[in-house]
Amino acid sequence: KRIARRWPANHACGKRGSYEYYLNMGERLDKFRRDGFLVLEGFNSDDQCDELMARAAELAAEFDYDGHPSVFQTSEQDRTSDEYFLDSGGRISFFFEQDAFDANGKLTSDIHHSLNKIGHALHDLDPVYNRFSRSPQMQQLTADLEMSGSVLIQSMHIFKHAEIGGVVDVHQDSTFLFTRPLSCVGFWFALEDATTENGCLWATPGGHKTTLRSWFKRKPGGGTEFEVFDDSPFDLDAVIPLEVKKGTCIVLDGLLPHYSMPNTSHRSRQAYTLHSIDPTAEYPLENWLQRPLT
Numbered sequence: 229k230r231i232a233r234r235w236p237a238n239h240a241c242g243k244r245g246s247y248e249y250y251l252n253m254g255e256r257l258d259k260f261r262r263d264g265f266l267v268l269e270g271f272n273s274d275d276q277c278d279e280l281m282a283r284a285a286e287l288a289a290e291f292d293y294d295g296h297p298s299v300f301q302t303s304e305q306d307r308t309s310d311e312y313f314l315d316s317g318g319r320i321s322f323f324f325e326q327d328a329f330d331a332n333g334k335l336t337s338d339i340h341h342s343l344n345k346i347g348h349a350l351h352d353l354d355p356v357y358n359r360f361s362r363s364p365q366m367q368q369l370t371a372d373l374e375m376s377g378s379v380l381i382q383s384m385h386i387f388k389h390a391e392i393g394g395v396v397d398v399h400q401d402s403t404f405l406f407t408r409p410l411s412c413v414g415f416w417f418a419l420e421d422a423t424t425e426n427g428c429l430w431a432t433p434g435g436h437k438t439t440l441r442s443w444f445k446r447k448p449g450g451g452t453e454f455e456v457f458d459d460s461p462f463d464l465d466a467v468i469p470l471e472v473k474k475g476t477c478i479v480l481d482g483l484l485p486h487y488s489m490p491n492t493s494h495r496s497r498q499a500y501t502l503h504s505i506d507p508t509a510e511y512p513l514e515n516w517l518q519r520p521l522t
């Protein structure tokens with residue numbers, strides 16, 4: 229018999245509860261293991277989402293842009309292999325949309341509306357992101373998924389602005405956060421409603437039951453490269469759009485292939501993502517993301 233289970237009374241999540249919101253912990257874990265992802269509607273309140281978007285706008289306003297942009301594109305990783313990108317693992321760094329510049333290399337909008345994302349240590353360096361990343365519901369969720377010992381290693385605020393928010397090609401998160409054994413788990417928080425119009429995530433239920441295709445790593449002489457383990461294409465015949473409401477958390481297995489389309493709508497699709505790993509797994513020095521030693 230199913231036992232309804234609610235968050236603690238002092239929990240700050242929204243009122244919109246889906247069926248999954250009330251799953252007991254065994255069902256939640258079983259579903260995650262079966263599908264490779266888990267959609268938790270009402271995980272964060274509208275206020276919590278608004279606070280993060282306001283903080284991102286503040287950080288963008290404070291960003292001292294020197295005219296040398298780092299552009300983020302997963303489709304051309306060599307363009308994101310510059311020093312600014314490789315140093316961003318322990319910083320709050322700003323990455324522009326490719327389409328934010330005119331033919332002369334000048335921004336066509338203000339900095340905030342030209343950004344693709346901010347990353348990759350927001351969760352440790354900024355108090356607002358730290359609070360969101362280590363909320364009571366996050367602690368409860370990681371306990372439910374039997375990963376209380378995991379560590380948050382990387383975070384990104386993704387803007388996906390109206391009309392210029394770019395594509396994110398199909399990938400597995402373990403390609404970018406590789407450990408031996410594999411242990412990457414992603415948390416994707418919808419800060420605004422995400423639909424097929426404004427570039428929601430797409431994934432295949434059960435799609436994580438496959439091999440890791442590649443490893444994005446630092447090259448010995450500088451820059452980055454992909455080491456290919458398996459060059460077979462992803463099977464995307466049964467892929468579905470994960471259209472979710474503001475406040476939803478989607479948990480993603482590191483092996484689950486997923487992608488998002490460009491935002492061609494007039495509404496932004498802001499999201500915040502966190503990635504965790506098992507600290508007892510080996511974290512190779514070749515991984516692109518390295519945290520400075522303190």
Ligand code: FE2
Pocket residue numbers: 399400401414486
């Ligand atoms: Fe991803």
